[in-house]
Amino acid sequence: MPTLFYVFTIFISVLLLLHPSKAGFHIVGKEWEPVDQTVYNPAVYLRFNLKQIEGEGGCNKFQCSYEIDQELKTLQIGRVGKTVKECDENNDLDKEKHFVQALRNAETYELDDSEVFSRLTLIDAKGLVTLELIEME
Numbered sequence: 001m002p003t004l005f006y007v008f009t010i011f012i013s014v015l016l017l018l019h020p021s022k023a024g025f026h027i028v029g030k031e032w033e034p035v036d037q038t039v040y041n042p043a044v045y046l047r048f049n050l051k052q053i054e055g056e057g058g059c060n061k062f063q064c065s066y067e068i069d070q071e072l073k074t075l076q077i078g079r080v081g082k083t084v085k086e087c088d089e090n091n092d093l094d095k096e097k098h099f100v101q102a103l104r105n106a107e108t109y110e111l112d113d114s115e116v117f118s119r120l121t122l123i124d125a126k127g128l129v130t131l132e133l134i135e136m137e
Contacts, residue, residue, distance in 0.1 A: 030048065043058050119133070
């Protein structure tokens with residue numbers, strides 16, 4: 001009988017852990033790219049996994065942990081780690097730094113699913129847009 005109790009407890013814990021309001025399933029598993037490709041390198045993208053964000057800034061790959069609250073629309077970005085590769089041009093490295101900094105500054109978000117592709121807007125503490133992203137095909 002105790003075994004059944006433990007299985008049931010684990011099952012309920014997993015359900016609570018994966019509840020959309022806590023995990024942000026509306027953005028998880030999707031790849032996002034900047035709306036304005038002229039500001040960033042065309043190779044720039046990010047993907048929200050269950051517990052971390054991973055992506056590419058144009059030259060280097062990066063990853064970080066995050067926490068999201070779907071009800072409050074808040075986003076907490078953890079420390080960003082990235083590879084250290086030489087970029088072809090200094091301009092690409094500047095664009096990459098700008099992209100990663102914009103991600104770091106995000107504290108809230110807005111999601112618009114009304115378009116053909118979902119649009120994700122990241123906003124800083126002052127209410128200014130740091131990144132505008134669209135879902136990649």
